[in-house]
Amino acid sequence: MENALPSSSVSSTLEPVLALLAYSLTKLETGFYQIPGSAVVARYVKSSHQNDPGRTILEVILIIFAIRTLLQSRTRSDRGGKHYIQFGDKEVDELVDEWTPEPLAQPLTEWEQKELASIPVIAGPNGPKPKLVSTGKTVTNLASYNFTGLAGNEHIKERAVDTLRKYGLGSCGPPGFYGTIDVHMDLEKDIAEFLGAEAAILYSQGYSTVSSVIPAFCKRGDIIVADRGVNYAIQKGIQLSRSTVRWFDHNDLRSLEDALQAVERDRKKRKGPLTRRFIITEGIFERDGEMVDLPKIIELKNKYKYRLILDESISFGTVGRTGRGLTELYNVPASQIDMLVGSVANGLCSSGGFCAGSTIVVEHQRINGTSFVFSASMPALLAVSGSEAITYLRNTPSTLSALQENIRALRAVLEKTEGIAILGHRASPIVHFSLRSVAPASLSPASAATPAGKESFDVDGEERILQEIVEDALANGVMLTRAKYLRKQEMFEPRPTIRIAMTSALTRKEVEKAAGVVKASIARVLSRRR
Amino acid sequence: MALRPSSPASSLFSKKKQPLTTAASYLSAVHEADQHARARSIDRSSSPTPNSTPALSLSSSVTASSEDTVLHEDDESGLNYPWTPPTSEQVFSTVHTEFGHCANESYRCVSQHDYANPVKEKEIEEPPYYILITTYLSYLILICFGHVRDFFGKRFAKKYFTHVMSHKGYAALNSDFDSFYTRRLKARMDDCFSQPITGVAGRTVVTLDRYSTDNNWTQIYTGTKTRVLNISSYNYLGFAQARGGCADAVEESIKRFGISTCGSRLQGGTGELHGVAEALVAKFVGMEDALISSMGFATNSTFIPALVGKGCLVISDELNHASIRTGVRQSGAQVRMFKHNDMENLENLLRDVISQGQPRTHRPWRKILIIVEGLYSMEGTLVNLPRIIELKRKYKFYLFIDEAHSIGALGPHGRGVCDYFGINPRDVDVLMGTFTKSFGAAGGYIAGPKTLIDALRLRGQSGAYAESMPPPVLTQVMASMASIMGVAPPTSQSSKSGVMSTPSSTSTLRLGYIESEEHPCPAPASAIPSWLSLPPHLQDGSEGRTRLRRLAFNSRYLHAGLSKLGFITYGHPFSPIVPLLIFNPGKMSMFARMMRARSTPIVVVVVAYPATPLVTSRVRFCVSAAHTKEDIDVVLRACDEIGDVLDLKHSHGERWAVDEICKRSVELVEGVAAVQAA
């Protein structure tokens, strides 16, 4: 199950074998009709052909194709191609000598080096008030994903040590080959029950989950309708799926409906066959904290007969009364969502990701989810930590209300801050803010000319200002982070923001104080700029 | 196909001591043979063998296993206690079920390439024609039956088929050949896959017994457990342990650092341990710098796109791992494949692509990256690194080696293929590997020149988006790695005795890389955190060395033993991955079930199409340093008997009887090189 490529090492011996096979088949056929009951089979084949001739043809083609791939050398060059130029050996040697490749990686620019050096390193455990290696000082942490304050939870740590003493650390194998440990199955069951889904499957890294779930279902020729603002993992998943994509405007369900209608019109016009169709979006968007209107999207998906892949990496474990995510917040049964993807790393402060759905959907991924099949399962103690976190959330709804209260406190301060725009839904545990006015053109005129999306902004200039704010806040005891992206590789360039990750582990007072520091830093930096 | 998956009625899961009255005849035959074998091996072990060398000296003996690690079972299977009880001066630091006790110093070897007398990979042997024909016929019959069942099923049992048919305006969720294959071929032997376990996947493992009454559609768990010999996990150096120095270190780190670092490396998820571990990994592999990612698969799939892009060419071995292919597909670079490990084919391809340039435009390639694996996980073959390095000098491509399976498992110092071949790692551009295998941890690393790694920190997807590696996992990596390297005693009073004590160091993602004069060298004491204290036998690297040498012995012994028994095996004779060819899909599941039904149950990995070519279904053994020589004997005896029943011995080489093999194992292993060279 590891290397899915059929090799061609046997191809040379195959030809006589196939000849022999053909011969024995004819022999077999004559023999076949002498077997009692053979007529029934023959009739079946015929009737199957009658019912669905296309299918028989398809199968024959498949078999031929399989044989062809087996026989064909995968390494053949396109020597016959019309663009092929014939060279002599000498000429090739010369060309080889002349060729100079680019360096494997371009060295970092000065700005990138500064960025790398500016990453805060935490000494000791992470949490609401970690100590930094650089200064040895304690800071208030508004950067790390510790939404429900589970980092450093003593009970979870104890359970993790117990698990370590029973299971060791690594699983030393992919799930298919003795890497499925009972605690994995327990966590899968816990997640499924927590959400009210039929089943769930556990991946060993949150980020790699959705980019594996999408190509497991969406294939070439299928249709994906996706939000423009989806995170990078989804974008990569869509790219890997090779499906036909249509983008709708960020979190705009009117635009979604237009797209759905357009697809339908297209299909009617082309009279194409029924293909699989998917809507892909996020619960709470990682890049700006917007929240999707789940009931409305479910209505649309049912109306137009799409399947929904919903990425709840941010919303799972952070919204709803007990942190079950959007389904709890909107009171929608999880069974309405075909593939519900979430993160064990973010919401449950452990590691890994999951996809919940029907048994069929989940079992399909156990064979077709590439990063599930081809990767070792997650360490047992991390799975147990995830299970314990779910138990904690179930039993302690006050954590979620504390988180919401902190979010409100933070937003209340930031809303009164001049020069910034707060993005996203008011319940979102991540709060992004960008600069309000377009930065002065003098900062970096070159990049101002690249409009992305509807508004135009100067990425480099804004990033520099935001970075100053981050550093100023850090000097005053609050750890922030800019939202980091692979610039120029995101499908739609996001506007630079600072991303605050709220936690329930701080008191309301502490949040207000920290927000005050952020506010002061913003004011200081912006006034310096003007 | 003859043998249905077991049900509780058949004796597969009943207590092994019961007579096998209801089982198929082969089962009782196997059982009987097994009893004989066991009687023999007990005889053998009771005869006094001179075992005077203490393997490890440690003050506290852990030979007596705790409740956690041993089920309340009588030691029928020979898994819980060593055949040869340790003498009073032998003190073992491991639990026998996790890491077997073996004090005999002659069961050791060094994994190293001998340029004067190179060990060649075995020629690929072809099975007799009738095997090939029956194999194809099996598939043909399976496919026919599958279609018959689909035909009736879709008409009369609609509710089981909704996902493969379009209904209510939805297209089928999965309707292609893959789905047919999974439902109709793989499902027949699903009981051989995804077997859940509990506890440590060490030398032995405890499986949760299950059976199916509906053709593997669902599995029912009986609630009972069985301890089995584990020759399937990627536990090459035996670091999958719940006891011992590494686990102690991990426990300490959980107390100090918690479970999670809460975020991606660039967004609030970088802890002090990341930098320390990365510096240690760089030292271990002999590169300037290294970067750690929380998943091995993602190391390939997220960093390869940062290395190449449009206008670049990736030349990839045809058997490369799925993670590599995922990464390459995301990168937007052109891909060409060369025949597995075929250097001539590679050179021709190189001449072709460099002279032709990019398709149509004939512009020269921006860069060419060759991606190979150190040790191939399905074939057990080793990359021909010396030749590739020669080609690299001439053709100026960049070289990326995925050492997922070879790191730790090969080379006299466990530093992977470069170490095995005695090649300077800096001759390679990028070394990638995973911690899931030899280190008993999780995640992966990518190592190379500092400029490159720094670029990957920022421009790789992992830095910005993926969760960073949790502290317990980092600790397992550091502890196991340090015990392979050995820790050099601090030379002078170095200022960098621990990270906690250097708050003045600049706030960077990594610690300064300390340039070493020679590679491979022990880890300087400053390279691991001061709180991470390893017991003396790990600290001085003696146990690490023993593990490496035990692994080398076991690998060679199993390879040589299986060949002498007459099986067709693939791969390099020194590789810890030993594929044994089965061919027939039906025999594959039989093999797995029969191995499990023995009095010393053994779990094996069987693989077939699409992981391998259609005909060459195989069972893949992964040898570990945790196995004792007696464990390998047990596997050889089992293969011998099952191989006779299933008609698997088709090799033309010289054959020995299994007793002879077990007796002359050392000779056999030492002879590998000599015989091969002759």
Ligand SMILES: Cc1ncc(COP(=O)(O)O)c(C=O)c1O
């Ligand atoms: C060659 C190769 N690369 C990468 C991986 C993925 O590693 P991990 O299991 O740590 O995700 C594997 C694992 O099976 C592998 O064999």
